Amino acid sequence: MTAQHPLAIDATGLGKSFGQTRAVAGVDLAVPAGTIYGVLGPNGAGKTTTIRMLATLIPPDEGSARVLGHDVVSEADTVRELVSLTGQLASVDEELTGRENLVLLGRLLGYSRAAARDRADELLDAFDIAEAAGRLVKHYSGGMRRRLDIAASIVVTPRLMFLDEPTTGLDPRSRNQVWEIARALVAEGTTILLCTQYLEEADQLADGIAVIDRGRVIAEGTPRDLKASVGTGSLHLRLADAGRRATAAELLERTVGPVVLEPEPTALSVTGADAGRAAVAVAELSRAGVPLAHFSLQQPSLDEVFLALTGHAAEETPPPADTLQEHRS
Amino acid sequence: MTTTTRAPGSADTAAVRRAISSTPRPTRPGPLATALAFGWRGMLKVKHVPEQLLDVTVTPVMFLLMFTYLFGGAIAGSTSAYLDYTLPGLLVMSVLFTTVYSGVALNTDLTKGVVDRFRSLPIWRPAPLVGSLLGDSVRYVIAGTVLIVVGVALGFRPDGGVTGAVAALALVVAFSFGLSWVFSVLGLLMRSPNAVMNAGFMAIFPLTFLSNVFVDPATLPGPLQAFVDVNPISVLATASRSLMAGAPDGAAILVSLAVAAALAAVFLPLTTRLYRSR
Numbered sequence A: 001m002t003a004q005h006p007l008a009i010d011a012t013g014l015g016k017s018f019g020q021t022r023a024v025a026g027v028d029l030a031v032p033a034g035t036i037y038g039v040l041g042p043n044g045a046g047k048t049t050t051i052r053m054l055a056t057l058i059p060p061d062e063g064s065a066r067v068l069g070h071d072v073v074s075e076a077d078t079v080r081e082l083v084s085l086t087g088q089l090a091s092v093d094e095e096l097t098g099r100e101n102l103v104l105l106g107r108l109l110g111y112s113r114a115a116a117r118d119r120a121d122e123l124l125d126a127f128d129i130a131e132a133a134g135r136l137v138k139h140y141s142g143g144m145r146r147r148l149d150i151a152a153s154i155v156v157t158p159r160l161m162f163l164d165e166p167t168t169g170l171d172p173r174s175r176n177q178v179w180e181i182a183r184a185l186v187a188e189g190t191t192i193l194l195c196t197q198y199l200e201e202a203d204q205l206a207d208g209i210a211v212i213d214r215g216r217v218i219a220e221g222t223p224r225d226l227k228a229s230v231g232t233g234s235l236h237l238r239l240a241d242a243g244r245r246a247t248a249a250e251l252l253e254r255t256v257g258p259v260v261l262e263p264e265p266t267a268l269s270v271t272g273a274d275a276g277r278a279a280v281a282v283a284e285l286s287r288a289g290v291p292l293a294h295f296s297l298q299q300p301s302l303d304e305v306f307l308a309l310t311g312h313a314a315e316e317t318p319p320p321a322d323t324l325q326e327h328r329s
Numbered sequence B: 001m002t003t004t005t006r007a008p009g010s011a012d013t014a015a016v017r018r019a020i021s022s023t024p025r026p027t028r029p030g031p032l033a034t035a036l037a038f039g040w041r042g043m044l045k046v047k048h049v050p051e052q053l054l055d056v057t058v059t060p061v062m063f064l065l066m067f068t069y070l071f072g073g074a075i076a077g078s079t080s081a082y083l084d085y086t087l088p089g090l091l092v093m094s095v096l097f098t099t100v101y102s103g104v105a106l107n108t109d110l111t112k113g114v115v116d117r118f119r120s121l122p123i124w125r126p127a128p129l130v131g132s133l134l135g136d137s138v139r140y141v142i143a144g145t146v147l148i149v150v151g152v153a154l155g156f157r158p159d160g161g162v163t164g165a166v167a168a169l170a171l172v173v174a175f176s177f178g179l180s181w182v183f184s185v186l187g188l189l190m191r192s193p194n195a196v197m198n199a200g201f202m203a204i205f206p207l208t209f210l211s212n213v214f215v216d217p218a219t220l221p222g223p224l225q226a227f228v229d230v231n232p233i234s235v236l237a238t239a240s241r242s243l244m245a246g247a248p249d250g251a252a253i254l255v256s257l258a259v260a261a262a263l264a265a266v267f268l269p270l271t272t273r274l275y276r277s278r
Helices: A049-053 A074-082 A098-108 A112-124 A142-153 A170-186 A198-205 A223-230 A243-257 A276-285 A302-310 A319-327 B014-021 B031-048 B052-076 B079-112 B113-121 B127-152 B161-189 B194-210 B222-230 B234-246 B250-277
Strands: A009-018 A019-030 A038-041 A061-069 A082-086 A160-164 A191-196 A208-213 A214-219 A234-239 A258-262 A267-271 A292-298
Touching: A009 A049, A009 A191, A019 A038, A019 A049, A019 A061, A019 A191, A019 A208, A019 A214, A038 A049, A038 A198, A049 A061, A049 A160, A049 A191, A074 A082, A098 A112, A098 A142, A098 B031, A112 A142, A112 B014, A142 A170, A170 A191, A170 A198, A170 B014, A191 A198, A198 A223, A208 A223, A214 A223, A234 A243, A234 A276, A243 A258, A243 A276, A276 A292, A292 B250, A319 B052, B031 B052, B031 B127, B052 B079, B052 B127, B079 B113, B079 B127, B079 B161, B079 B194, B079 B234, B113 B250, B127 B161, B127 B250, B161 B194, B161 B234, B161 B250, B222 B234, B234 B250
Parallel strands: A038 A191, A038 A208, A082 A160, A160 A191
Antiparallel strands: A009 A019, A009 A061, A208 A214, A234 A267, A234 A292, A258 A267
């Protein structure tokens, strides 16, 4: 990385153990400022521990990290002025109202009483929580709670925000709202480190992705690189008539790829279908007179990404990681 | 069917953008300001859940009624004589019980993850702890005041008058500042708020009974009497009694404050250390 791309996060060999467990086993991260960077991994992969180290909540056992140019250990206090945390990493107080939470944080960050109230009201309005401002947070809906979490993290707009599983358990509407907020933050110059279990979320938001497994970065690259290394998604179909499944399977096998017959007698899926081939396949089916009840194109799931990436786990360095590294520069 | 509409949920982000961009960073607040903000937080909790005051006020009042009318005559000859003896001691018990809740509240914060938000802020590190203590002191004063008011309604007329009662309450609250750090440490070490509560009461119940809060130790067997005499709760109860009686016992008051200071000297640094590493 050259000077034209200052790094928001620059971590080398970061490691942390809890007793016998090596939760993080040498993580290197280079996150360019002003981007959304996804950290993808299953529960227990070491994502949260990595972020807790980067956010100065716990000191690393090995390695070092600089956040916006400041060392997370020796300049922890400066780092705290520049970052903020959301979600499970740092929640809001359920026993207070939404407004009280924001006013409290405003006061703690140095606003006068009146300024803290004004700021709280501005955020409540902007994040569409004004009507619930006086209610205790424990009575909030999931989406409202998540928006308040984010609002609490930008009482003073941070230069770097750790966004932890921001949409887990949210309905699509709330999920879109959270995504738009994240995009707006980046547009205003904040860097976001996004932790997620969903490839789709990383694909929607992130400019770069690191996949973490067992405390290590096992692959790194753009979402496109990552998906390319995993293979394309699969096309899922449900026929109006179970009797035509054999015909459909034969046709799909010929035009797209290997077909899987699902347990449900009308359902089948075909892997290796990118959007273009899927569209052709659907058109072919209707031309062949096979009526469809439903079809969907699904991206590879995190499970599939992991299967593909860790399929060579016996080797020291998984080949996909090498391939992907070459795409970065 | 040719119009294209925005998908539902894709909210207009103009307001969000404005909110994000309109934040000049305020100057960093001092330690006192942040501690006071946390104190305010403690009081808001009492405001939202006033029932939590019930535990700490009803139990001592129950003890007051039970001991005065059940045992008072037998212990001190008359209920009114016993009330004069036991109320200053019950004040000690009532406020010390409340200190257990400081540890419970701290542990609750830890289990909820809100502590990590506070720890990620650029603020004076001990501010959340000191601030919640400030908030708790309001609780101590309420618990103590309720007890004294009920006592007066039952006929308690201390010779020290209002001044004596206020001085006794102030001393007991000062002692609680020291003791509450012990329960804060418990709160940081134990796994659940309930465990803190149980451990706290398991420690404080016998200590309160093995003191001169309820009975004059003169009638106790030798070894027990020796323990009761050195129990800091006895010393504090004696000091509280002397203040309410209008004849302050300087030695007892000094020892009480010294014990409180010693507890704080040991457990406050331990609390901040544990809080930082959690």
